[in-house]
Amino acid sequence: MKGAHFLVAFLLLVLSTSYVFAYDPSPLQDFCVAINGSKDGVFVNGNFCKDPMIVTADDFSFSGLNIPRNTTNQNGFNITLLNVDTVPGLNTLGISMARIDFAANGGETPPHTHPRATEMLIVLEGTLYAGFVTSNQPYRLITKVLNAGDAFVIPIGLVHFQFNIGNTNAVAVAAFNSQNPGVLVIANAVFGSNPPIYPDVLVNGFQLDRDVVNYLQEKFGDNSH
Structure with missing residues (x-):
């Protein structure tokens, strides 16, 4: 026994x-x-x-995390990474962080995943609409409106986003329990891969017209190369 x-x-x-x-x-x-x-x-x-x-x-420090970043781009956001490239002393310690700046009225981190890390998001300024989608059917969308001082957890590997619903710029800090959490932006990965995914796969998989698939592959393909 x-x-x-x-x-x-x-x-x-x-x-x-x-x-x-x-x-x-x-x-x-x-x-x-x-x-x-x-x-x-x-x-x-x-x-x-x-x-x-x-x-x-x-080797263990970084300066300038308080400096606002340029958000005049297509998605209206900018990420300042604190990883082994910017703080060499983080190597092997299993953590990384990021400052995220959002433009007013719609700045967003588009739907994406971190395949190797759970994320803790803390809002420092502004108001964000944040959420993630569960991996089991029926797929559930879990969202919350976050104000300064609020925190939100995104479980490892799940599709998620943050969107600035305020009329002022927003700032958040994200912490990851991995030295290299990875990032896979859904639209860029699906429509902007190199070489491109065979269009019929996307036509069937997303139930889209072929012309729409061709347009999206051209759009995201240009942005990814």
């Missing part, structure tokens, strides 16, 4: 460990400040790391 209990406990441990390692693995050192090559570095945990003896505070 004790053997059966041990086996069950072992299987649970293996399953829980497998679940944990589906996300960023735990680091094997205090930090691994990323560098582009092996010069003045050591290879640890799959990455070239800066020699800990020459690491400085600048």
Whole structure:
């Protein structure tokens, strides 16, 4: 009987460990400040790391997150990323963040997913309409109007968006539980892939006229190359 209990406990441990390692693995050192090559570095945990003896505070800091960004683009938004490219000390630590600026009256992050991270969105200024769609049928849209000081969680991998419904600019901060959450913008991925998806696939899949599919592929294809 004790053997059966041990086996069950072992299987649970293996399953829980497998679940944990589906996300960023735990680091094997205090930090691994990323560098582009092996010069003045050591290879640890799959990455070239800066020699800990020459690491400085600048490797762990970023300035300018308070500066508004230009939102005069098609979707009216701009993202300032805090990831390993801008803060090398984040490497292997399993987190990243972003400042998101939204233009007044309709600035938006179009429907997209983060395949490797859950997102926590915190509104600093303005009013956003945010939501996500569940992955099980019937697909449910879960939305909320967010004001300054409000937070909203988007579960990992789900299609979601944020839309500025106010007449002033809006600012939010997003936190991710991954060093590299990834981003897949639905329209760009479907209609702007390279090479393009065979049009009949999209005609049937979206129940669209072929002329509409051709138009969308031309539109998003131009924007993605």
